[in-house]
Amino acid sequence: MPDAQHLLLFIAAGWLLNLTPGPDVLYIVTNSLRAGARAGVVAGLGITAGCFVHVTAAAIGVSALLATSALAFGALKWAGAAYLAWVGIKLLRAKPQGTQDLAAVARTAARKTLGQVFVGGFWTNVLNPKVAIFFLAFVPQFITPGSGNEAVTFLLLGALFNANSIPVNAGWAIAAAWMARHGAVQRGMHWLDRAAGALFIAFGLRLALTDTPSR
Template sequence: MTSMAQIAAFGGVILLGAMSPGPDFAVVVRRSAVSGRGHGMAAAAGIAVGVFAWVVAVATGIAALLAASAVVFTVVKVVGAAYLLYLGIKSLRAARRGGGTLSLDVPDPGGRGSWAAFVEGLLTNVLNPKAALFLIALVPQFLGSGASALMLSVVALAGTVAWFLVVANVVGALRKLFARPAVRRAVDGLTGIALIGLGIKLAASSRP
């Protein structure tokens, strides 16, 4: 397999991984629906940077500690699960407070701007050891055969951000629908339940 074919194959696997439902998807959808496509795109960028960082960590051997050490895995797992639970509870509280109308030119008052959305996306990905283990299993298969660590990192970043930018823009384009109080409460409520469920699932997971 040529280097370009390997890079294309790697990009395809990364894209499929990004498309699978999970906390990253939930965060981008909620940010886009409640705060607009700009905030959703910022969250998408944060997630992509997280994926980039994990690929670099795998390529340099740092991420191997996560796979080899039960203690490190448990620490990352517990912190990640706690963060997902925090986001889920925050969403449920927003759903409970819901009501009134949303001015489409005013950011979500709980969002603190695009930077907060970026950080939320970044932490959601970086604190998910399952994302790291997926890349630990994937990246070595493409290293050393003409594809450099830097190239794979860039491809991972580009593929991830491309998918989540599509999600952010599609949801953002429907923001007039999400501006309705009942719909906003439903989005916040469903997202909160999903994030709490994912947090519990992560907390209960064991190291492969």
């Protein structure tokens, strides 16, 4: 494991990276706006579960395969792009809420769909090969070469990165849920859905246009 100074640097860098808006943050915020903080937190936990898949894959070398195989990277890239586009289209087609109690609707939706929210967050992350490449590029910088236990250290640092992402993701969820309490946000929810849908489609297109990493 790295020394205390490098470990603190690793934690700080991880927090900054998790604060950067992207498909994961957008997924958390969208679910919090529609169904409350609980749904946003669950979305974040699903995303974290997806990150553990990437960490484990990187530790056993699968991410290295994605970094060098055009076929493997391309297959996951197009699957991820299609999934993001599908999420975006669903948001674009979402119907506006009526004049009923939106808070009650949100609580009901959260109770019924938390499992679906978790699974959606999981696939949003797992189907993004850029996350796999990120872990392969970021984590080894904090591992001492030749230590003899690089794979174990990689898993431990990856687990630490994911654990540190939980409070950040929860913060996004709580902030979005707080915003949703305001009448202006509730009245404009349909347009927020459309904006989020357009962003998800844009993220999908961006992923589809990502070049295969150089060998």
